[in-house]
Amino acid sequence: MKRPLYAGVAALALMTNAALADGHLPIAPGEGGLNWASLEAFGAANNLEGEELTFFGPWLAGEAQSFKDMMAYFGEVTGAKWSYVGSDSLEQQIVIDSEAGSPPNLVAFPQPGLAANMASRGFLKSLGSDTADWVTENYAAGSSWVDLGTYADASGNKDFLGFFFNVNVKSLVWYIPENFEDAGYDVPTTMEELKALTDQIVADGETPWCIGLGSGGATGWPATDWVEDLMLRTQPPEVYDQWVTNDMPFNDPRVVAAIEEFGAFARVEENVAGGTGAVATTDFRDSPKGMFSTPPQCYMHRQASFIPAYFPEGTELGADADFFYFPAYESKDLGKPVLGGGTIISITDDSKAARAFMEFLKTPFAHEIMMTQEGFLTPHKGANPETYFSDTQRGLGDILLNATTFRFDGSDLMPGGVGAGTFWTGMVDYAGGKPAQQVADEIQDSWDALK
Amino acid sequence: MDNIAGTKSSLTWVVHISVALLVILWLLPTIGLFVSSFRTADQIATSGWWKALTASEQNLTLRSAAPDTQVETNGLFVIEGQLFDAAQEAEISAWGINSRAIDAFKPGDTADLRKGGTITVQTDGSYRMENTEAFAGKRGQRVFVVATVPPELTFENYRAMLFSDENATGMVKAFFNTLTVTIPATVIPILVAAFAAYALAWMDFPGRALLIAVIVGLLVVPLQLALIPLLKLHLNIGIGKGYLGIWLAHTGFGLPLAIYLLRNYMVGLPRDIIENARVDGATEYQIFTKIILPLSFPALASFAIFQFLWTWNDLLVAKVFLIDATGQTTVMTAQIVELLGTYGGNWEVLATAAFVSISVPLIVFFTMQRYLVRGLLAGSVK
Numbered sequence: 001m002k003r004p005l006y007a008g009v010a011a012l013a014l015m016t017n018a019a020l021a022d023g024h025l026p027i028a029p030g031e032g033g034l035n036w037a038s039l040e041a042f043g044a045a046n047n048l049e050g051e052e053l054t055f056f057g058p059w060l061a062g063e064a065q066s067f068k069d070m071m072a073y074f075g076e077v078t079g080a081k082w083s084y085v086g087s088d089s090l091e092q093q094i095v096i097d098s099e100a101g102s103p104p105n106l107v108a109f110p111q112p113g114l115a116a117n118m119a120s121r122g123f124l125k126s127l128g129s130d131t132a133d134w135v136t137e138n139y140a141a142g143s144s145w146v147d148l149g150t151y152a153d154a155s156g157n158k159d160f161l162g163f164f165f166n167v168n169v170k171s172l173v174w175y176i177p178e179n180f181e182d183a184g185y186d187v188p189t190t191m192e193e194l195k196a197l198t199d200q201i202v203a204d205g206e207t208p209w210c211i212g213l214g215s216g217g218a219t220g221w222p223a224t225d226w227v228e229d230l231m232l233r234t235q236p237p238e239v240y241d242q243w244v245t246n247d248m249p250f251n252d253p254r255v256v257a258a259i260e261e262f263g264a265f266a267r268v269e270e271n272v273a274g275g276t277g278a279v280a281t282t283d284f285r286d287s288p289k290g291m292f293s294t295p296p297q298c299y300m301h302r303q304a305s306f307i308p309a310y311f312p313e314g315t316e317l318g319a320d321a322d323f324f325y326f327p328a329y330e331s332k333d334l335g336k337p338v339l340g341g342g343t344i345i346s347i348t349d350d351s352k353a354a355r356a357f358m359e360f361l362k363t364p365f366a367h368e369i370m371m372t373q374e375g376f377l378t379p380h381k382g383a384n385p386e387t388y389f390s391d392t393q394r395g396l397g398d399i400l401l402n403a404t405t406f407r408f409d410g411s412d413l414m415p416g417g418v419g420a421g422t423f424w425t426g427m428v429d430y431a432g433g434k435p436a437q438q439v440a441d442e443i444q445d446s447w448d449a450l451k
Numbered sequence: 452m453d454n455i456a457g458t459k460s461s462l463t464w465v466v467h468i469s470v471a472l473l474v475i476l477w478l479l480p481t482i483g484l485f486v487s488s489f490r491t492a493d494q495i496a497t498s499g500w501w502k503a504l505t506a507s508e509q510n511l512t513l514r515s516a517a518p519d520t521q522v523e524t525n526g527l528f529v530i531e532g533q534l535f536d537a538a539q540e541a542e543i544s545a546w547g548i549n550s551r552a553i554d555a556f557k558p559g560d561t562a563d564l565r566k567g568g569t570i571t572v573q574t575d576g577s578y579r580m581e582n583t584e585a586f587a588g589k590r591g592q593r594v595f596v597v598a599t600v601p602p603e604l605t606f607e608n609y610r611a612m613l614f615s616d617e618n619a620t621g622m623v624k625a626f627f628n629t630l631t632v633t634i635p636a637t638v639i640p641i642l643v644a645a646f647a648a649y650a651l652a653w654m655d656f657p658g659r660a661l662l663i664a665v666i667v668g669l670l671v672v673p674l675q676l677a678l679i680p681l682l683k684l685h686l687n688i689g690i691g692k693g694y695l696g697i698w699l700a701h702t703g704f705g706l707p708l709a710i711y712l713l714r715n716y717m718v719g720l721p722r723d724i725i726e727n728a729r730v731d732g733a734t735e736y737q738i739f740t741k742i743i744l745p746l747s748f749p750a751l752a753s754f755a756i757f758q759f760l761w762t763w764n765d766l767l768v769a770k771v772f773l774i775d776a777t778g779q780t781t782v783m784t785a786q787i788v789e790l791l792g793t794y795g796g797n798w799e800v801l802a803t804a805a806f807v808s809i810s811v812p813l814i815v816f817f818t819m820q821r822y823l824v825r826g827l828l829a830g831s832v833k
Contacts, residue, residue, distance in 0.1 A: 096682065099679055183550070
């Protein structure tokens with residue numbers, strides 16, 4: 001029974017190929033252990049011949065290609081005409097387009113703060129309670145994903161408006177296994193061991209960490225990830241939630257302590273490559289390259305799962321470079337917290353094709369086809385982990401599926417003026433030598449000013 | 452001052468030298484970018500562009516062949532090979548097998564491997580690994596070398612941008628889209644501005660001085676102010692996002708400068724010619740087309756260059772008025788930004804793209820530059 005269906009898909013592929021300028025079908029139907037049945041069922045239920053779908057997202061170059069490939073399958077089985085446009089200034093452009101009344105059908109937001117902002121202006125369309133229920137049931141830690149995608153609309157009613165797709169894990173430390181072998185170091189499994197290893201490397205006359213906060217206009221964000229990660233390792237998740245919503249003030253001693261934990265790594269001259277002065281000025285994209293220089297300038301680099309894109313060309317993950325989980329304190333009983341981020345897909349211009357695409361994102365196939373390409377992680381429990389691009393990706397996916405606590409990048413949840421403003425600049429000030437208490441006070445002042 | 456004619460001032464040399472210095476200083480970033488466009492991403496990340504031009508001593512991490520290439524002869528397992536690529540001519544001055552001691556050995560020395568066996572590396576990068584047992588594992592041995600490497604430049608960036616399958620179609624499409632935007636967006640404002648400038652320079656009507664003042668005043672209004680209101684207007688009157696919209700926007704944003712430049716130039720034309728024509732019975736339109744336009748050619752050309760360069764390099768106006776979610780109307784600048792990647796780290800692409808994108812404006816500039824200087828001077832100096 002399956003064979004004619006595959007043939008149908010293939011025939012459709014031939015017919016519509018001319019219409020599709022971008023995006024190709026990287027895997028032939030029926031191969032690669034993907035859930036092709038879910039694609040066929042979806043295609044049989046949705047005929048979108050003559051419909052158009054426009055999609056606007058933050059992914060460029062290679063990542064855009066992965067997404068276009070996924071959209072190509074959607075176009076194949078439904079007959080819809082689709083297009084994807086990526087932009088590095090999505091934050092501004094989507095607001096301009098929506099204000100002027102010419103938004104695309106669907107948007108992928110790089111962070112929830114922007115989506116919440118767009119929702120409060122009434123630009124996002126409800127995804128419905130059945131989609132919310134689906135996420136609760138099918139995503140690992142599902143209800144937290146629903147909460148993160150639920151925003152207040154123009155009239156203040158809470159509604160499920162954002163569907164998480166493509167998640168990244170931030171609680172990772174990257175290292176080079178052969179350098180560890182050469183020096184006789186072991187991968188630390190607790191925060192105590194990590195700190196001991198840091199001291200050990202310094203004692204051996206080497207530099208343990210590469211830390212770079214530079215990122216153009218967004219300089220400082222890598223440090224906010226550090227502080228959030230350390231917050232989750234020193235305080236229970238409830239405290240983290242209060243901090244993110246400002247129910248607990250930013251200058252609370254518990255937050256200041258977390259900032260100082262970061263300082264214990266980044267503000268000690270011998271701990272960082274180039275010295276503490278280089279922390280704020282090194283670009284986060286260049287920072288990991290210190291591990292690969294000859295001789296190595298540093299041994300470890302804490303950064304999210306996307307960073308291998310900036311490793312030197314030809315680096316083989318798992319062999320030339322690898323990661324370990326940024327460990328938790330053994331002495332504090334806080335489980336294995338994981339910090340992450342992700343992109344959110346929302347409907348900005350309702351249409352039959354847009355609704356159908358949201359349905360498509362629920363099929364295991366849509367996740368699996370992305371998993372076969374680099375840089376995609378999913379909390380979808382129904383997707384086959386065997387389809388992950390590499391063992392490294394699978395390892396990252398495991399961290400995501402096995403997390404006892406998952407918390408979203410806090411700076412993305414805070415109001416833009418803080419989470420994408422004073423928190424960033426405050427951390428640059430802190431790295432430059434300002435006391436943690438003073439930095440926290442100033443951030444809290446800026447938060448009060450926004451209320 | 453009796454040497455004013457005939458002898459050269461002794462200060463001439465100072466002038467020449469300072470001009471040369473300024474030119475070099477001014478061109479330095481461009482030269483750096485140009486050299487960078489021939490380097491790989493890793494080279495850009497690890498060393499400055501000035502080091503790309505001469506042979507330099509570098510520390511490199513290389514790897515021997517994997518154990519599955521080993522050959523057994525008389526109970527001795529041997530892996531032989533060359534650390535460098537075939538085309539590369541480098542000279543090793545020291546080497547090591549531990550990242551903590553990368554220059555522990557001299558060429559020709561033999562080092563004991565941690566997992567058993569020995570390795571010998573020669574000056575030219577050839578090596579020989581020996582072991583009495585089979586080499587295990589999947590990967591070759593890391594070898595660190597201190598080597599003098601000749602300069603290495605590559606056309607790979609240009610090939611990837613212009614001829615590779617994934618980028619070429621997009622770049623060609625963007626190139627023609629940009630031309631579609633640029634040419635009308637240069638011609639339309641010149642047409643309108645020439646008429647307006649003539650009227651403001653040579654026709655008497657009440658409120659003329661005020662009108663000129665308003666236009667000059669518009670020069671200081673930042674165009675960012677008008678983006679959203681103008682886009683809303685376009686959508687309300689049904690133009691939407693597209694070529695017509697961006698032509699109108701570029702025309703509007705370019706007009707104040709165009710009128711100002713052309714009016715100043717036309718005002719400087721000799722009054723006698725125009726009055727003669729009037730006496731001979733020429734209409735205003737005839738004066739404009741037969742006398743003013745031919746005489747104003749340098750000013751028209753210099754403004755055309757300005758407007759062409761600005762619309763060619765524009766990203767902001769294109770993103771607001773042209774590029775929609777269908778992706779069919781991408782311009783060069785937007786295409787280049789896309790090549791930079793999601794986190795914007797692909798510097799080699801940026802350098803290359805800058806020179807690809809710059810080539811057309813350079814051709815335009817060099818074919819018309821003699822008018823640029825003349826037009827600007829004639830407009831400003833009486």
